[in-house]
Amino acid sequence: MTNTTSTTVGFDELLAAARELSLAGRWDRALRLLDATTCATPGDRARLALAAAEVALQSDWFGGTELTADRAEYAGKQSPGTDWDLAFVRLRHEYLRLLRSAGTLRFGPRGKDPEALAGIRRSAHRLHDDASDEVRRGWASMYLGLIADNLFAERTVAPAHYEAALRAGESGGDDLLVREALRHLGDHDHDDGDHDRALERWRRATFLGARAGMVPGVLTQQLLLAVLARDTGDEAGASALAGEIARWAEAIGAEPVHAQATGFLTGTDPTAGPQDSGA
Template sequence: MTNTASTVRTAVAVSLDHLLAAVRELRIGGRWERASVLLDAAEVTDPSARARLAVAAAEVSLESDWFGGTSLARARLDAAEKAFAGAHRHDRWDLDCLWLRHDYLGLVHIDGSFRPGPDGKDPKALAALRSRAENLRERAPDDVRRGWAEMYLGLIADNLFAERDLAPGHYETALRTADSAEPADPLLAREALRHLGDHDHDHGDHARALERWSRATELGARAGAVPGTLSQQMLLAVLARDAGDEAGAAALAREVARWAKAIGAADTEAQANGFLAGVDPTAPPAESGS
């Protein structure tokens, strides 16, 4: 008997909520291509469901851009705008937050490199981004989303305005929100702890930094956030080097580089290799005008 290869199209019924939950797990696990394929294969007729799928696809692409160095999010965000307009939905908070994250990334990463601080950037663009984050905070439909807006206000203060004294207050608020929300948001807590620990480290409080970075690593791993946990492991390598354990720091960085390469997290891989070459990934932003 001769078998003829053919493509078989099989329809599988699954709730939209379950589909989006699966996509979320793939996304935070660094399986961006698989998540995108799954979303693109979904067939829906309801305009609101189509808009939710488009927003989810934009978020997947944005995280691919963030960790993998791709440039996919803009096209997906434009597609989400069209889908959203066709759905006649009124609450566009999630889509607006994705645009904020996309534009923040464009201002803090230039030509593939992390370039914090206001120097060389349009002051009006920086001020507009901060205003948009404040607007997101004010109209957030729930505590967790409000916490994420607060988190980005901290990142904008830290990495775009070089306001190192102002940012931790935003992170502390985001952390309290993440821990007190029902249900709690471990990824928001992880993000806040990561950046609070960075400030502890800059102030020479390595014990406090270790406490916060260790908890952030645990939260990320428990949530299944593979790229985020790898980037968090880099900070633990920094503390090992600070403590004089160069062999341990190098061993951890090599593993981070190996894992990051395996999942396509190009930026994390480059950071790990830079660390092995002696670059400090936690060096504070240069002061404006310096």
């Protein structure tokens, strides 16, 4: 006689588990979990498809895959009409596309697709205005800053958006939003030569990413700490840290992170190339 065990997992818990797997860099496992789940109601099917699109975006950011477009299209079919969270996935995916097509972090709009650049900025403003709560508005502010910084080369414009995102993340208890804002505010501190302030912000960002279980994001953040070590003359420490980051990134299949770490070991400055933004 065969004994069978039946286990019921709440739908919210299942979605949370998939998102935590995704943050940990287990994108394939997260997608298999979501794809194996059946839903009885259209609302749950829409939430499931949105979660899969969010996992796909994390995979594209940190794993170098190209999964988001199809997942977002499917999620749109499950959730007809306007859905803020799905629109935000699409905004982040478009930002990633434009950032990758640039091949550099601060390239500005010249010689690129002005219509696409204007469109993504309009979309970010619309998401900011339509946000239903402070944290969502903070994430829209974060991307208004990233778009200004990395697509339009408007370095003096971006920090105010990051500060707004930081306030929203802190008041709303969103560690990943706070991490993202600190990461990019620290980048400005670093450029301004304020290494102490950059170190303070980047250390806190690393801590918050770790607390959220964001393994690839912690690795990218540690690489910035390696940059500061090199800047202050600790080349041995910088290289040792980057070597460990490269090994970790290779182990979890985070190829873009691995490429950044190995590039750093050969003298490349990762703050001069595309930075992650996949929270």
